[in-house]
Amino acid sequence: MSTIERAEVFVASPGRNFVTLRITTSDGVTGLGDATLNGRELAVAAYLREHVVPLLVGRDPARIEDTWQYFYRGAYWRRGPVTMTAIAAVDTALWDIKGKVAGLPVYQLLGGRSRDAVMVYAHASGTDVPSLLDDVARFRDLGYRAVRAQAAVPDVGGTYGVRKGSVYEPAASALPDEQPWSTEAYLDFAPTYLEAVRDRFGFDFHLLHDVHHRLTPIEAARFGKRVEDCRLFWMEDPTPAEDQEAFRLIRQHTTTPIAVGEALTSIWDVQRLITEQLIDYVRTTVVHAGGITHLRRIFDLAALHQVRTGSHGATDLSPVTLAAAVHLDVAVPNFGIQEYMEHAPETMEVFRSGVRFADGALQPSEAPGLGVEYDEKAAERFPYEGRYLPVARRLDGSVHDW
Numbered sequence: 438m439s440t441i442e443r444a445e446v447f448v449a450s451p452g453r454n455f456v457t458l459r460i461t462t463s464d465g466v467t468g469l470g471d472a473t474l475n476g477r478e479l480a481v482a483a484y485l486r487e488h489v490v491p492l493l494v495g496r497d498p499a500r501i502e503d504t505w506q507y508f509y510r511g512a513y514w515r516r517g518p519v520t521m522t523a524i525a526a527v528d529t530a531l532w533d534i535k536g537k538v539a540g541l542p543v544y545q546l547l548g549g550r551s552r553d554a555v556m557v558y559a560h561a562s563g564t565d566v567p568s569l570l571d572d573v574a575r576f577r578d579l580g581y582r583a584v585r586a587q588a589a590v591p592d593v594g595g596t597y598g599v600r601k602g603s604v605y606e607p608a609a610s611a612l613p614d615e616q617p618w619s620t621e622a623y624l625d626f627a628p629t630y631l632e633a634v635r636d637r638f639g640f641d642f643h644l645l646h647d648v649h650h651r652l653t654p655i656e657a658a659r660f661g662k663r664v665e666d667c668r669l670f671w672m673e674d675p676t677p678a679e680d681q682e683a684f685r686l687i688r689q690h691t692t693t694p695i696a697v698g699e700a701l702t703s704i705w706d707v708q709r710l711i712t713e714q715l716i717d718y719v720r721t722t723v724v725h726a727g728g729i730t731h732l733r734r735i736f737d738l739a740a741l742h743q744v745r746t747g748s749h750g751a752t753d754l755s756p757v758t759l760a761a762a763v764h765l766d767v768a769v770p771n772f773g774i775q776e777y778m779e780h781a782p783e784t785m786e787v788f789r790s791g792v793r794f795a796d797g798a799l800q801p802s803e804a805p806g807l808g809v810e811y812d813e814k815a816a817e818r819f820p821y822e823g824r825y826l827p828v829a830r831r832l833d834g835s836v837h838d839w
């Protein structure tokens with residue numbers, strides 16, 4: 438029997454920080470898992486190195502479900518981003534190994550293709566409305582069929598979702614950047630630029646918007662109602678989702694579809710949202726919601742309730758997560774859309790991925806396993822540097838949700 442011989446945790450910063458797990462079997466087969474938790478990277482690295490790797494060695498790499506249960510139930514302490522990201526890394530690496538042993542791409546192990554390609558959405562942004570419109574035009578020219586639009590709120594200053602260089606990177610400072618927030622200014626302004634996008638480009642593409650947990654339920658209801666004529670594909674994270682019941686109030690007021698889940702880590706965190714049809718798209722991901730095994734379970738629950746998938750795919754999720762996401766996306770019956778932002782060139786020097794973009798959609802690699810390789814030597818040129826996500830403060834100085 439093949440056994441797990443070695444598991445190594447790599448921490449590197451090729452363009453941004455990534456934590457990567459590589460499992461090697463006694464037959465010399467390797468598998469990769471992403472373990473990146475933006476701003477809390479070293480907590481997951483330590484969890485893996487100190488508490489998971491010693492228990493992995495000697496186990497049967499073929500027993501993916503059993504290993505998942507062992508690390509979830511066996512820890513006694515449940516859920517939470519650090520634990521679930523660590524379990525995800527192990528799970529993803531074991532699927533990679535299983536694919537390589539079988540000689541099949543992971544999507545074939547998940548039941549094969551349900552669709553020809555995986556539609557993605559791009560991130561258009563601007564410091565004002567004209568620059569946002571230029572950015573939307575650019576993504577339309579690149580062939581994207583779905584675009585998320587965000588613009589900085591005038592007179593308030595920094596906001597989430599607005600790109601500074603060629604790559605969107607919110608975790609840019611050694612200490613958390615403190616950014617001002619005004620709900621009143623946002624509610625006045627955001628609908629106007631979404632309307633400007635529709636006025637200029639029409640309706641033959643999908644338009645998305647991320648509220649990034651900034652509104653209360655009744656404010657979100659007002660926002661959703663106000664932008665109904667823009668026919669958004671979704672409004673994302675309209676209010677924080679610790680309170681799943683909060684979404685009922687939004688639902689009572691608006692037909693603007695709702696997407697939630699990029700910061701949630703388990704099926705229990707979305708159970709009510711899904712079973713009571715309080716959302717339309719679930720945004721949980723491979724890396725933060727327990728790997729391919731657990732995400733598939735969430736997606737199957739969602740399918741029962743006509744909730745579609747829309748996995749998080751910002752650049753702080755490594756190319757290993759993107760590859761795994763595309764294998765799942767192409768296979769599940771209830772796929773909706775996949776978030777996609779191109780990684781920095783340095784990132785792609787370290788992670789060699791077979792995922793391909795064409796016509797506004799991604800294709801999984803046809804190589805056995807996930808189809809991603811990690812270049813350990815190249816990674817050594819990019820040492821870890823502590824970086825934090827920003828913190829938002831209302832104009833009176835109190836902390837708001839970022």
Ligand code: EZ4
Pocket residue numbers: 475597607647649699749751752753776826
């Ligand atoms: O702010 O990934 O929809 N995408 C997002 C992201 C998140 C970051 C947090 O690390 O909201 O850009």
Ligand code: CO
Pocket residue numbers: 647649673674699
């Ligand atoms: Co988001």
